[in-house]
Amino acid sequence: MSGYFKELIGGTKSLFIGLGITAKYFMEPVVTMQYPHEHVEMPPRFRGHIELIPNEETGEPKCVACGMCQKGCPSGCISLAGEKREGVKGKVVTKYILNFTTCSLCGQCVESCKFGALRFSKDFNLASPRKEDFIFDLIKRLKEKN
Amino acid sequence: MNGLLQQDVNQETFTLNLGPQHPATHGVLRVKLVMDGEYIVQAEPVLGYIHRMHEKMGENRTWVKFLPNCGRMDYLCALSYNHGYVAALERAAGIEVPERAEYLRVITVELNRISSHLLWFGAFVLDLGGFTPLLYAFDDREHILDLLESVTGSRLTYCYFRFGGVYNDIEDSFITGTREFIKRMRKRMPMYDALVTKNIILIKRLKDIGPISKDMARRYGATGPVARGSGINYDVRKNEPYSVYSEFDFDVPVYEEGDSMARYMVRMDEIEQSMRIIEQALDKLPEGEIKPKKAVKMVKPEKGDYYHAVEAARGSFGVRLVSDGKNQAYRLKLRSPTYSNLSLFDEASRGMLLPDALALMGSLDLVIPEIDR
Amino acid sequence: MPEPFRVILFIIFAMAFAGLNAAYLVWCERKGAAHIQRRIGPKEVGPYGLLQPIADGIKLMTKQLFLPKGTDPILFMVAPLMVMVPAIMSFCVIPFSETFVAREINLGLLLIFAFASVNVLGLLLGAWGSANKYAVIAAARTVSQNVAYEIPMLITVITMVMVTNTMNLNEIVRSQAGWFFNWHIFRLDISLLMPVSFLIFFVCSLAETNRAPFDMAEAESELIAGVYTEYPGMGFGVFFMGEYANIVIGAALAVVLFLGGWQSPIPFNPGGFLGVFWGLFWFLLKLYTLIFTVIWIRWTYPRTQFYELLNLSWKVLIPISLFNLILTALQIKIFPWL
Numbered sequence: 001m002s003g004y005f006k007e008l009i010g011g012t013k014s015l016f017i018g019l020g021i022t023a024k025y026f027m028e029p030v031v032t033m034q035y036p037h038e039h040v041e042m043p044p045r046f047r048g049h050i051e052l053i054p055n056e057e058t059g060e061p062k063c064v065a066c067g068m069c070q071k072g073c074p075s076g077c078i079s080l081a082g083e084k085r086e087g088v089k090g091k092v093v094t095k096y097i098l099n100f101t102t103c104s105l106c107g108q109c110v111e112s113c114k115f116g117a118l119r120f121s122k123d124f125n126l127a128s129p130r131k132e133d134f135i136f137d138l139i140k141r142l143k144e145k146n
Numbered sequence: 147m148n149g150l151l152q153q154d155v156n157q158e159t160f161t162l163n164l165g166p167q168h169p170a171t172h173g174v175l176r177v178k179l180v181m182d183g184e185y186i187v188q189a190e191p192v193l194g195y196i197h198r199m200h201e202k203m204g205e206n207r208t209w210v211k212f213l214p215n216c217g218r219m220d221y222l223c224a225l226s227y228n229h230g231y232v233a234a235l236e237r238a239a240g241i242e243v244p245e246r247a248e249y250l251r252v253i254t255v256e257l258n259r260i261s262s263h264l265l266w267f268g269a270f271v272l273d274l275g276g277f278t279p280l281l282y283a284f285d286d287r288e289h290i291l292d293l294l295e296s297v298t299g300s301r302l303t304y305c306y307f308r309f310g311g312v313y314n315d316i317e318d319s320f321i322t323g324t325r326e327f328i329k330r331m332r333k334r335m336p337m338y339d340a341l342v343t344k345n346i347i348l349i350k351r352l353k354d355i356g357p358i359s360k361d362m363a364r365r366y367g368a369t370g371p372v373a374r375g376s377g378i379n380y381d382v383r384k385n386e387p388y389s390v391y392s393e394f395d396f397d398v399p400v401y402e403e404g405d406s407m408a409r410y411m412v413r414m415d416e417i418e419q420s421m422r423i424i425e426q427a428l429d430k431l432p433e434g435e436i437k438p439k440k441a442v443k444m445v446k447p448e449k450g451d452y453y454h455a456v457e458a459a460r461g462s463f464g465v466r467l468v469s470d471g472k473n474q475a476y477r478l479k480l481r482s483p484t485y486s487n488l489s490l491f492d493e494a495s496r497g498m499l500l501p502d503a504l505a506l507m508g509s510l511d512l513v514i515p516e517i518d519r
Numbered sequence: 520m521p522e523p524f525r526v527i528l529f530i531i532f533a534m535a536f537a538g539l540n541a542a543y544l545v546w547c548e549r550k551g552a553a554h555i556q557r558r559i560g561p562k563e564v565g566p567y568g569l570l571q572p573i574a575d576g577i578k579l580m581t582k583q584l585f586l587p588k589g590t591d592p593i594l595f596m597v598a599p600l601m602v603m604v605p606a607i608m609s610f611c612v613i614p615f616s617e618t619f620v621a622r623e624i625n626l627g628l629l630l631i632f633a634f635a636s637v638n639v640l641g642l643l644l645g646a647w648g649s650a651n652k653y654a655v656i657a658a659a660r661t662v663s664q665n666v667a668y669e670i671p672m673l674i675t676v677i678t679m680v681m682v683t684n685t686m687n688l689n690e691i692v693r694s695q696a697g698w699f700f701n702w703h704i705f706r707l708d709i710s711l712l713m714p715v716s717f718l719i720f721f722v723c724s725l726a727e728t729n730r731a732p733f734d735m736a737e738a739e740s741e742l743i744a745g746v747y748t749e750y751p752g753m754g755f756g757v758f759f760m761g762e763y764a765n766i767v768i769g770a771a772l773a774v775v776l777f778l779g780g781w782q783s784p785i786p787f788n789p790g791g792f793l794g795v796f797w798g799l800f801w802f803l804l805k806l807y808t809l810i811f812t813v814i815w816i817r818w819t820y821p822r823t824q825f826y827e828l829l830n831l832s833w834k835v836l837i838p839i840s841l842f843n844l845i846l847t848a849l850q851i852k853i854f855p856w857l
Binding site for chain 1: 207210211212213214215218278282285288292295296297298299300303305308313314337340341344345346347441443
């Protein structure tokens, strides 16, 4: 019999304590970020899709089309081609296509590049209804950024 | 699997499909329930709706190329899966890991474990009908995700460990941020206690519901909080220490009752223990390298059979490698803890009401992509 | 103004009040839930999301109303109306102010309870007509829940009728005139357990309207939508509006019986134009405080288990309310002698 009343009183008290906690949080400010209206800053190591790093003086990509990123990619999303030009040491990259629909952002390409030509970008606003928009031509993107 | 369903002609039963699309089964799990009125007579889980052939991919990719797959199986505690695979290969090929890298691995894995338990807590109480603790738990989880994003760059499916170390080093802002997070979390735990754990409605909902005896847990090979809630004192970090866990002082919460409340309390206590490990690791963090001198690209372990188990958030995750000396696996077998945990659902849910069976399923902490791999 | 004209005007006002409440209580609930969970609720549609219920209403109305195969058309179509119409009709007897009452009936309380029992019948018919296993399970639970919780509610109301000697709602409010400690909830000289009685009535009205934490009937994470699983578009919309109208009726009844209705806390009435709306203001203030508490309770607690719900009614609420009845009778009879 005493267990009955103890449970009743204790239970009712726990219910009122719960109400108090939610009332306290009702008064506090919101913690959400209003994303489309507010600009969101990405941290420095954020993994967006990869992009080519330009040489500071010439503005051309540092990539020498060695193909290590293509070999190291687990999903086979990179396809590139290069040619030899006179006056330039090593090859010059002419085509660099990233198929972002199969990329898993693992970082093997960035890690295997010995020439420091690849890095993660900070692009995240990439929604589109067409699949073709996700086949990135990285050389064109570099030229458009400059 | 089809032969398990019996329809007794004397008993008026009907078959209910807790279908692949259901708000309570977290993921695509189908359970065929044979019910007598409101009571469950038999429950048969049907798996395979999200089978993506990770083990087959392990046979066709080199060791290094399999790393992104590890994060996709159990996406909530992806770093444990990374750890299991990387540690198995290091054991097979004899790769040395620098000490700073081991400490970083432990810190990030324990942070990931806390975030996985917070999400489990929110989703479990959501199944029982309380909508608010989910959002409070996600508020805390955002801090962990921001911390891990500043280190690894990803928020959910991490690909941070490499053979012989980790990918990036941490900065001082990470250390101060983690200490602040632990201070904040220690203040929030009493709030969860008062709002949810001591609530009379939740106590009535979880106490003595879904009892799993020690014998049943042993027969089905349950590990992790499911086994520790039934009195089996087994934690891979203590019983078979790997990495640098033997240097930390932490307890393993074990409860004897075996009901859903015991499993709930095991996980809430584990959050506190993880915070203790992180604090000790941050104090003892040595300086040094985080990767071996020469980056490991091609690994060619000796021919043989290797096994390594780690303690993931849901149980003991094991990786078995069969290698024949090449740069890729001959056979890669992943022992998923949730698969064994789910297999005791049939026997444990006999004669239960449907909402109680759903409370039991929630307390088992199922993540279906991990079962189906 | 002539009597029939006044009655029709007030009935139209009551229906408009019920409809507006049903639509905008959804907005209140979403905003209240959002701030408890530390986020902002609807904000895109209209300023502060005030046009959101209208957008939802238009969406529901433009959905195709179809009859799933195997359902009973008459039961399927009639059930939402059986839930909505009695709630709106009960508004006729609720006193919003001394003069703002559509019809002062001497059996007003009995009328409201008679209509409330049609509510559960509507849910049962809807579930049966849906030809869906989930809906039938949910309806069986709803019927036993509603029957179990009507009993303590009626016992508590009988206690109040015993105290005030009338079933006329306006008379009950007039008997609480004076300062705020004349309201029935504070009158410990009538019954020592009066606040407990108010709590019992409040909990029972939550359970009658299938509101969390007693919403096993529409338990979202188990039975999809319970009784309403098969209802498309506006069929579901009418059920929803009926549920909110029932909440308003339950809260209004609690305010009238226990919290003093349209009486203000201080016995002061500014005459003239303001005096006409004085009672209405206090009634609406108390009503919306109680409705906010109903919303607050929903977003704090998990759902009770079904047998716990019935245990609560049969083993806790009924004994306490019976004890309260006997105690009140004793106090009314014995205290005047002392």
